[in-house]
Amino acid sequence: MPKRGYHHGNLRQALVDAALSLIEEKGPTGFTLSEAAKQAGVTPAAVYRHFEGREDLIIECALQGHAIFGDLMEYAFESGQPSALRAFEATGRAYLAFARKHPGHYMAMFESGLSRHATPDLARAVARSRGVLEQAAENLSRHIPPERRPPSAMVSAHIWAMCHGVVELFARGKPGANTPFAPEDLLEAGIGVYLRGLGLIEAEA
The missing domain is CATH 1.10.10.60 (Homeodomain-like)
Structure with missing residues (x-):
């Protein structure tokens, strides 16, 4: 050949x-x-x-990944409307779906040690995908009385961390993947516990 x-x-x-x-x-x-x-x-x-070098190549992998990820997050957010709860949960599931379908992109984006400010294009792409989850969190947080309402950025960060943990421990063939629970079930239950603690499940259930 x-x-x-x-x-x-x-x-x-x-x-x-x-x-x-x-x-x-x-x-x-x-x-x-x-x-x-x-x-x-x-x-x-x-x-x-x-x-210019390997880092430049990885940046391009991450940039393309964020473009796909942003599209997926936006679609998930819109498909969950008009319910703020369903839109929020959908963005969490979209995170897991992306990591499973695009592992190379996911690793370039979140496990390469790249700064999100490595290039202006990458910074914009990261802001777009993060912004979708933050918007979903902000819409949902409006159901919490102002005096008990955490910053929406904190809520989205908590869910982002939960999604990342499920991916790392249970969704990519690592030792923890032997759990008897499906990653989707773990994520849904975790989000449910978190939102119930904020008094949000009852608000839209």
């Missing part, structure tokens, strides 16, 4: 796809540019026509 070269097609995207595959297999810091180039069928020198 002839080796693909620099002109085999969209090399930039081919390198991103190769990196995503390697990230899924080895983690975001477990592969080299040479490995990505080999998987894409080009020489290592060709990589530098599109990316």
